Amino acid sequence: MGGNLPEGVGSVAGIELLWSRIGRRLSGGDAMMELVFLACLAGSAPACEERSLLYLDMSHGACMRLAPVQLAEWTESHPAWSVKRWSCRIAGAESAA
Secondary structure, X not given: OOOOOOOXXXXXXXXXXXXXXXXXXXXXXXXXXXXXXXXXEOOOOOEEEEEEEEEOOOOHHHHHHHHHHHHHHHHHHOOOEEEEEEEEEEOOOOOOO
């Protein structure tokens, strides 16, 4: 990863810390957000699974802005999988990715 990211953000733990810090600044509350995504395994017959990542103290807007970075990190650590679609929601809310 490059650009102007803070030190330590090249790892999943670093991104989770960044999300936590930004979420506190933007949300003013302690909502738990869920980044829900459909991940598909490459192959002759693609298999897809709904997966999710949870974040404390995150606004919906912050989740939407930061999700591409988190999903890029996830894809780098899971090279056989590709993300087909994603969404942010309040944790526990029912909706499709």
